[in-house]
Amino acid sequence: MNDLWQAFFKAISLVVTLDDKLLEIVFLSLRLSLSAVGIALFIALPLGAVLALTKFPGRRILVIIINVFMGLPPVVVGLFVYLLLSRSGPFGVFGLLFTPTAMIIAQVILVVPIVTAITRQVLEELHLEYDELLRSLDVPWYRKVTALVWDARFSLTTAALAGFGRAISEVGAVMIVGGNIDHLTRVMTTAIALEARKGDLVMALALGLVLLAVALGINLFAYSITETVKRRHQ
């Protein structure tokens, strides 16, 4: 038990003294996860909107597939991206394997279904509510989409946060496609796994604490913005 407390206090000192190695890993993790979420939003918001507002053959099957993909096993995604990017794979010529870009690709694949599914659900419900008014006002389809996305922005923030949670806490896929290379592709989750395996519980715990703090900080930031905007109208 003493060892645990010792490790805990050492971990806090690493965080407080802004340890170089720790900072490098934290910033790389943030850069990769935020990039992946940004790209995923770019793909998932329009895709979710299309699924929510249009009817086409195969739509229901597509919705089911996307819902199933929310629970994609990260190691399978990692393996899939590995095969695509490996030297003998179709995208091997780009030399992306074991780079941060490969890790972003894997994270995007994991995040897109989550954001798409939540976006579709949120916009579909809001569309049901607004439909008669928007048709009465003869709103063109592109203005419909912008109105729905704007009015659902708080719920869609939750979708983005869920995506970020998936990306920042992911370990299996980024380990396979990133390789956990020091100073290049080592992120918080892969470093925690490595340090724990090495027996360096202090570093592992410090990284774990930072991971929790980062997730908490980003959620608090999003929550406070949402609440401020809501309060302005009450």
Add this chain to the structure above:
Amino acid sequence: MTKHPSILPLKIENLEYEAGGKHLVKNINCEFSQGKRYLLLGPNGAGKTLLLRLCHGLLKPKSGKVVWSSGKDINPKHHQAMVTQRPVMLRRSAYANIDYALSIRGVDKALRPDMINAVIQRTGLTRVAHKLATVLSLGEQQRLAIARAWVLKPQVLFMDEPTASLDPPATHSIEELIHEISAEGTTVIMTCHDLGQAKRLATDVLFMFRGRIKEMSSADEFFSGPQNDLAQAFLDGQLIWWKRRPDKDDVQI
């Protein structure tokens, strides 16, 4: 706003509507003229709301026509508005709700604040203008829905039981607004169940029963002695309805 040619009279020709294998609106023929207040009366299921929606283009008829008198250059959709029984509020402020309607109609951004402030004042919403529309009381939401429609200066305003589930003061304020809107030349076509309200508001009455117009006359004629027996029974406060019997004709009671 520039003055547009009238889209009225509105002619309804042999209008039929069917849903789920049931004939809900049957053989409707009527005409709505400019500047009047038409009240659609009748029991539940008479087809009043369906007729409003068919006229406003929210539903497609099975057969028949809704004919606006505007030429090809004018989109009649842009000169009519609708207020529903349960107001649909965009999840933004009351002010922004009205602004959205104006932006959709392409009204210049610089002109909008004056128009919005004027309609907010006339509908008594100044105190809640910057509140989230969804947190307003039902009466306030209904006035906002009317403000959002009124600001567009519609030639025709469809209203589906706008005072249903409102208390007398809120009902009174809505009725005053309807009089004001009508005084500006807007034709009001409205459904309601309340005979007192119909007497206070109507210039003309359409009495509907089972998807058909049973009587269409001026309010004075209707309330002094309708030609139709069912309309008379309705005015007398009798309960009129019908039962559906499987494999048999409907039975009127």
